[in-house]
Amino acid sequence: MDTLKIVGNPLPDMPWEDRPEGNDNIMWRFSGNPVIPADLLPNSNSIFNSAVVPFKDGYAGVFRCDDTNIRMTLHVGFSKDAIHWDIHPETLEFDCDIPEVKEWVYGYDPRVCKIGDKYYVTWCNGYHGPTIGVAWTEDFETFHQMENAFLPFNRNGVMFPRKIHGNFAMLSRPSDNGHTPFGDIFYSESPDLEFWGRHRHVMSPAPFEKSAWQCTKIGAGPIPIETSEGWLLIYHGVINTCNGFRYSFGSALLDLDDPWKVLARSGTYLLAPSALYERTGDVPNVCFPCAALHDPETKRIAVYYGCADTVTGLAFGYIDEIIEFTKKNNIL
Numbered sequence: 203m204d205t206l207k208i209v210g211n212p213l214p215d216m217p218w219e220d221r222p223e224g225n226d227n228i229m230w231r232f233s234g235n236p237v238i239p240a241d242l243l244p245n246s247n248s249i250f251n252s253a254v255v256p257f258k259d260g261y262a263g264v265f266r267c268d269d270t271n272i273r274m275t276l277h278v279g280f281s282k283d284a285i286h287w288d289i290h291p292e293t294l295e296f297d298c299d300i301p302e303v304k305e306w307v308y309g310y311d312p313r314v315c316k317i318g319d320k321y322y323v324t325w326c327n328g329y330h331g332p333t334i335g336v337a338w339t340e341d342f343e344t345f346h347q348m349e350n351a352f353l354p355f356n357r358n359g360v361m362f363p364r365k366i367h368g369n370f371a372m373l374s375r376p377s378d379n380g381h382t383p384f385g386d387i388f389y390s391e392s393p394d395l396e397f398w399g400r401h402r403h404v405m406s407p408a409p410f411e412k413s414a415w416q417c418t419k420i421g422a423g424p425i426p427i428e429t430s431e432g433w434l435l436i437y438h439g440v441i442n443t444c445n446g447f448r449y450s451f452g453s454a455l456l457d458l459d460d461p462w463k464v465l466a467r468s469g470t471y472l473l474a475p476s477a478l479y480e481r482t483g484d485v486p487n488v489c490f491p492c493a494a495l496h497d498p499e500t501k502r503i504a505v506y507y508g509c510a511d512t513v514t515g516l517a518f519g520y521i522d523e524i525i526e527f528t529k530k531n532n533i534l
C-alpha cells in the first residue's frame with residue numbers, strides 16, 4: 203500500500219496512541235476513554251454521538267448533549283488537543299430566516315464537514331419527525347441554518363468533503379419516526395444545498411448469514427475520507443438481539459466518481475461493544491461513530507464514537523490497514 207494516497211490537510215498533532223502490545227485488532231481504544239464524560243456540563247445527562255474537526259490552531263466540535271430533562275440539544279466546543287474539551291454550556295442557536303424551519307424541536311447526532319472555508323453541520327433535526335438539518339459556519343460562533351435536506355423521516359445525513367459531479371453530495375438513511383427496525387444508506391446530490399436529488403441506493407443491511415452485526419440497519423458515520431482506493435466510509439451496523447439493538451461499526455470503500463457504487467465492504471466489524479462503557483449506559487451495547495480526524499502522512503485515523511448513548515469514546519487505527527482489512531474481508 204506504499205502508493206496509497208490519502209486526501210486531507212496534515213494533522214501531525216492529532217490525538218494518538220500506538221497499538222497496545224499484544225493487540226492485533228485493526229482498531230484499538232484510547233486508554234483514557236471515555237474521552238468525553240457524561241457530566242462535562244453542569245446539566246448534562248450524557249454527551250455522545252458528536253462531531254469534531256480541526257479548527258484554527260486546535261479543534262472545534264458540535265456535540266450532542268442530552269440534558270437532565272433528556273432534551274436532545276447541540277452544543278459547540280473547542281479544544282487544543284482534541285482530547286480535553288471545553289463545551290459551551292449554552293445550547294447552539296442557529297441563525298435562520300426561514301420561519302418554517304427556524305423552530306427548534308430537537309437535534310441530535312451531528313456531523314461536521316469542511317468544504318472550502320465553510321464548515322457544514324448536518325444533524326437529525328426534529329421537523330414533524332426526524333429529518334436532516336443543514337447549517338454552515340465559518341467561525342463556530344454564528345451558524346446559518348438552511349432548508350432541511352429531506353422530508354421526514356431521515357437520519358444520519360453525512361456530507362462528502364468535496365463536490366461530486368459539480369454538486370454537494372450527502373449520504374442519508376431514510377427511517378421511520380421511532381427506533382426504525384430497517385435502514386439502507388442512500389446518496390443524494392444538490393447544486394445549492396437546498397434542492398436535493400439524483401438519489402441513489404448505496405448499501406442495504408448485510409445478509410444475516412454473511413455479516414450479522416449489520417443485518418438490521420446501517421448508517422453512515424464520519425465524513426468519508428478520500429483515498430486513491432476510493433472513499434473510505436466508516437458506518438454503523440445494527441443487529442436486533444433479544445436484548446434490543448446492538449450497534450457496531452465497520453468499513454466500506456465507495457467509488458470516487460460515483461460513490462453509490464460500493465467497491466468493497468467488510469463483513470468483519472472494526473469495533474463492537476466490548477468495553478464496559480460501551481456495554482452499559484442509557485442504551486447498552488452501542489458504538490456509534492460520528493467523526494474522524496486523520497493525518498495523510500502517517501495514515502493515522504482517530505474515530506470519535508458515542509458509547510452506550512452516554513459518553514464519547516475515541517479509537518485509533520491506520521487508514522492503509524483499514525483499507526486492506528476492508529478488501530480482505532469483502533462480502534460483496
Ligand code: BMA
Pocket residue numbers: 251310311381449485488490508511
Ligand atoms: C439511533 C439514534 C442514535 C442512538 C442509537 C442507539 O436510532 O437515535 O442517536 O445512538 O439509536 O440508541
